[in-house]
Amino acid sequence: MLVNSKEIVLKELLDRYIPQLHMKCTCRVCKNDVLALSLNRAEPAYVTDKKKVAYAKAEMVDKQKNTALLVILAESAAIVSVNPSEFCETREGA
Template identity: 50%
Template sequence: MIINAMEKIMLDLLDEYKDKLQLTCTCNECMDDIIALTLNNVQPRYVTNKEKIMYIKASYVDKQEMTSLVVKLAECAKIVSDRPLCKTYQKRVDANEMSYL
């Protein structure tokens, strides 16, 4: 069993900061896009069992380390929010365009 501890850490952060990130869309597809994009931009920390995740998380207790993760998350959330690719958002846009007809 291998798992990237950053997955859990970033999911927890997104959960914590979701309401403050001014997201255009909060559907599952967009949440996945934000997490995937963020994880592609932070150093992976793979561990071989779930119990070890907390040790990795503890190493980010340092305020500055954790802040830099939140900054990365916010940057990626902005990229996705500027152009959401999900079906939910596309449907909403289509419906608005229809209302002008």
């Protein structure tokens, strides 16, 4: 098993902080776009077993480590809000 633990952590942070990100649209497509942008910008942290994923998740309670990821999420959310994907489910005139 090979997993980018950042993917799991960023997913959790996105779900937890979505009200604070003030996204124009929070459909499945826009949320995935924010996640993809964020993952491209965050340093990947691959792990090879489930225990290490659990450890990475446990580290999320460490607010200092989260701050950098939350900044990345906020910046990505702003980009997607300004420029939503053509596949956005609520995009007008699509």
